Amino acid sequence: MSILPQREIQVRQSFERSNLMRAYGTTLTVVEKGYVELELPSKEMLQRTSGTFHGGVIAAVADTGGGYAAASAKDYDPYFVTVEFKINFLSQASGGLLRVKSKVIRSGSTMTIVQSDIYSVSGAEETHAAMALLTFMEIGSGRRSKAQVNA
Amino acid sequence: MSILPQREIQVRQSFERSNLMRAYGTTLTVVEKGYVELELPSKEMLQRTSGTFHGGVIAAVADTGGGYAAASAKDYDPYFVTVEFKINFLSQASGGLLRVKSKVIRSGSTMTIVQSDIYSVSGAEETHAAMALLTFMEIGSGRRSKAQVNA
Amino acid sequence: MSILPQREIQVRQSFERSNLMRAYGTTLTVVEKGYVELELPSKEMLQRTSGTFHGGVIAAVADTGGGYAAASAKDYDPYFVTVEFKINFLSQASGGLLRVKSKVIRSGSTMTIVQSDIYSVSGAEETHAAMALLTFMEIGSGRRSKAQVNA
Amino acid sequence: MSILPQREIQVRQSFERSNLMRAYGTTLTVVEKGYVELELPSKEMLQRTSGTFHGGVIAAVADTGGGYAAASAKDYDPYFVTVEFKINFLSQASGGLLRVKSKVIRSGSTMTIVQSDIYSVSGAEETHAAMALLTFMEIGSGRRSKAQVNA
Numbered sequence: 001m002s003i004l005p006q007r008e009i010q011v012r013q014s015f016e017r018s019n020l021m022r023a024y025g026t027t028l029t030v031v032e033k034g035y036v037e038l039e040l041p042s043k044e045m046l047q048r049t050s051g052t053f054h055g056g057v058i059a060a061v062a063d064t065g066g067g068y069a070a071a072s073a074k075d076y077d078p079y080f081v082t083v084e085f086k087i088n089f090l091s092q093a094s095g096g097l098l099r100v101k102s103k104v105i106r107s108g109s110t111m112t113i114v115q116s117d118i119y120s121v122s123g124a125e126e127t128h129a130a131m132a133l134l135t136f137m138e139i140g141s142g143r144r145s146k147a148q149v150n151a
Numbered sequence: 152m153s154i155l156p157q158r159e160i161q162v163r164q165s166f167e168r169s170n171l172m173r174a175y176g177t178t179l180t181v182v183e184k185g186y187v188e189l190e191l192p193s194k195e196m197l198q199r200t201s202g203t204f205h206g207g208v209i210a211a212v213a214d215t216g217g218g219y220a221a222a223s224a225k226d227y228d229p230y231f232v233t234v235e236f237k238i239n240f241l242s243q244a245s246g247g248l249l250r251v252k253s254k255v256i257r258s259g260s261t262m263t264i265v266q267s268d269i270y271s272v273s274g275a276e277e278t279h280a281a282m283a284l285l286t287f288m289e290i291g292s293g294r295r296s297k298a299q300v301n302a
Numbered sequence: 303m304s305i306l307p308q309r310e311i312q313v314r315q316s317f318e319r320s321n322l323m324r325a326y327g328t329t330l331t332v333v334e335k336g337y338v339e340l341e342l343p344s345k346e347m348l349q350r351t352s353g354t355f356h357g358g359v360i361a362a363v364a365d366t367g368g369g370y371a372a373a374s375a376k377d378y379d380p381y382f383v384t385v386e387f388k389i390n391f392l393s394q395a396s397g398g399l400l401r402v403k404s405k406v407i408r409s410g411s412t413m414t415i416v417q418s419d420i421y422s423v424s425g426a427e428e429t430h431a432a433m434a435l436l437t438f439m440e441i442g443s444g445r446r447s448k449a450q451v452n453a
Numbered sequence: 454m455s456i457l458p459q460r461e462i463q464v465r466q467s468f469e470r471s472n473l474m475r476a477y478g479t480t481l482t483v484v485e486k487g488y489v490e491l492e493l494p495s496k497e498m499l500q501r502t503s504g505t506f507h508g509g510v511i512a513a514v515a516d517t518g519g520g521y522a523a524a525s526a527k528d529y530d531p532y533f534v535t536v537e538f539k540i541n542f543l544s545q546a547s548g549g550l551l552r553v554k555s556k557v558i559r560s561g562s563t564m565t566i567v568q569s570d571i572y573s574v575s576g577a578e579e580t581h582a583a584m585a586l587l588t589f590m591e592i593g594s595g596r597r598s599k600a601q602v603n604a
Contacts, residue, residue, distance in 0.1 A: 017200050018199075018200075018205075019195050019196050019197070019198055019199075019200075019205070020196060020197065020198075020199075020205045020207060020208060022196075023174075023196040044170050045170050045171060045174040046170070046171065047170055047171075048169075048170075048171075049168050049169075049170075054169075054170070054171045054211070055211075055214050055233045056171060056207070056208075056210060056211020056212070056214045056215060057171060057207075057211065059207060059210040059211060059214065059236075060205070060206075060207020060208065060210060060211060061207070063206050063207045063210065064207060081240070082206045082240055083239070083240060083536070083564060083588060084237065084238060084239040084240060084537065084586075084588055085210075085237070085238060086235065086236070086237035086238075086388040086435060086539055087235060087236060087237075088234070088235040088407075088415050088435055088437060089232070089233055089234060089235060090407065090408045090415060091408070105390075105392065105430070105433060106392045106393070106430070110563070110590070111536060111590065113390050113392060113433070115433075128407070128408065131407060131415070131417075131435065133388060133390055133433065133435050135390060135536060135537055135588065137563070137564065234385070234413060234437060235386065235435075235437055237388055237539040237586060239558075239566050239586055239588060241558065241559045241566060242559070256541075256543065256581070256584060257543045257544070257581065261412070261439070262385060262439065264541050264543060264584070266584075279558070279559065282558060282566070282568075282586065284386075284539060284541055284584065284586050286385060286386055286437065286541060288412070288413065319502050320501075320502075320507075321497050321498050321499070321500055321501075321502075321507070322498060322499065322500075322501075322507045322509055322510060324498075325476075325498040346472050347472050347473060347476040348472070348473065349472055349473075350471075350472075350473075351470050351471075351472075356471075356472070356473045356513070357513075357516050357535045358473060358509070358510075358512060358513020358514070358516045358517060359473060359509075359513065361509060361512040361513060361516065361538075362507070362508075362509020362510065362512060362513060363509070365508050365509045365512065366509060383542070384508045384542055385541070385542060386539065386540060386541040386542060387512075387539070387540060388537065388538070388539035388540075389537060389538060389539075390536070390537040391534070391535055391536060391537060
């Protein structure tokens with residue numbers, strides 16, 4: 001679903017402020033209403049000794065994608081915290097790129113539930129590497145002036 | 152419980168090989184049989200713009216601590232993969248240090264279940280910042296020559 | 303995907319032996335390869351005092367649907383145990399019927415991951431009431447003579 | 454920690470109204486501030502064909518114990534809903550009795566996090582059968598006249 005242009009700008013500006021995503025080298029590629037995609041090229045810091053992405057990195061981008069998907073579903077600029085998440089690792093992420101697809105399952109007045117699917121990408125092929133189910137809580141009653149979520 | 156000296160060496164050597172833990176600046180402080188502790192001083196890369204630890208960083212050390220706790224419970228050098236984990240964030244981790252305490256709940260022949268508690272440390276005070284429940288699966292049938300878990 | 307006729311019979315026979323599902327009044331309505339649906343009409347025993355389905359009932363049918371979906375994905379008659387699951391409750395299940403849709407996310411040699419979505423049904427309308435992500439482990443090496451999963 | 458006598462009465466009265474717990478035959482044995490215990494004798498309806506407790510039954514009592522622990526931590530009579538929970542099954546619950554021990558990990562203004570440990574009891578021996586980590590949200594702003602949680 002299309003997102004208000006102002007909201008897309010806010011979401012993207014917030015993402016730019018994230019220290020961890022910058023250190024990882026993560027890009028916010030797609031922003032729609034209630035849906036975002038991230039991409040993360042592999043590099044040594046992010047790898048297990050086997051050369052695959054570390055599970056903790058996969059969890060971090062699943063969480064980050066989830067937070068921005070939650071934020072993108074609101075017409076104002078919300079502030080979310082992660083209450084909890086659960087992630088299942090489905091296969092080794094051995095490709096050179098991670099792609100995260102985060103979609104809102106339910107955007108409630110206080111709680112927002114998001115599903116993040118993480119794919120290991122090699123050329124044109126996506127392999128389902130992990131699936132996460134995340135719970136976010138909105139702090140404060142609504143309209144704030146700065147996109148702060150997860151940055 | 153005390154751990155075999157050889158096993159402690161294997162666990163510590165494996166930890167030293169972890170690229171992500173080195174990039175974060177994580178230290179393996181305590182190794183017992185079925186129990187480990189990690190410590191991670193704060194730095195900008197690991198912080199949200201609010202200055203607190205990023206949830207994805209907390210999840211990564213919870214996962215890593217869990218994997219080494221699982222490995223430390225075995226008298227041989229096992230190879231584990233993370234099947235899944237769930238983490239609840241209990242409070243903002245605003246201290247200058249994270250301390251992770253990972254203890255094995257059940258060490259089975261195939262599956263090992265671990266609880267990781269993460270504390271935000273300021274001086275002598277520990278604040279419970281997160282709690283994770285993790286499932287690891289042992290790959291292969293037993294004795295291997297290299298400590299590989301989660302590195 | 304279509305399932306072998308023999309496998310559908312085994313799955314349905316196993317379901318018939320489940321004491322809990324019989325006590326609840328649950329029906330196995332759809333059996334495909336890696337996918338099943340269950341239905342459960344409301345009755346007082348299953349309700350909170352508010353008249354909605356009890357979360358523990360929703361969790362039980364999510365788990366059961368997940369186990370049969372896992373079993374239905376195999377061409378032989380496997381024996382699964384539930385390693386763990388996580389369930390998010392999305393809205394009150396106030397309809398007169400629960401419908402469970404369980405689909406396999408990954409059917410591995412040891413671990414099978416399943417997503418169960420639970421809907422509260424009122425007439426033709428389905429409301430998404432809960433979503434679960436479940437991990438099953440296959441016990442033993444393959445072919446057994448009796449469909450035992452979760453019964 | 455000791456609980457206000459009035460609060461214990463409210464928690465116990467709420468438990469008595471639970472249809473599902475009555476159908477199962479569950480007893481609320483211990484009520485403290487932020488901690489409760491439940492007991493559930495086995496019977497055919499609750500069993501898998503193997504004679505062990507059904508995972509869905511274990512999840513239901515883990516959830517119920519968690520909700521009452523959350524409620525018992527408040528000095529007024531709160532109304533909680535289960536946001537989500539995750540449960541790991543550690544061993545077959547083959548004893549004649551389930552014992553649930555639910556303790557509050559964090560009792561916040563909106564969210565309460567609870568750990569429920571479930572034991573299979575045979576005579577004097579307790580076997581750790583499952584561990585759950587649960588998130589509850591308090592609905593409404595505080596004081597209500599009726600103990601409603603999870604009944």
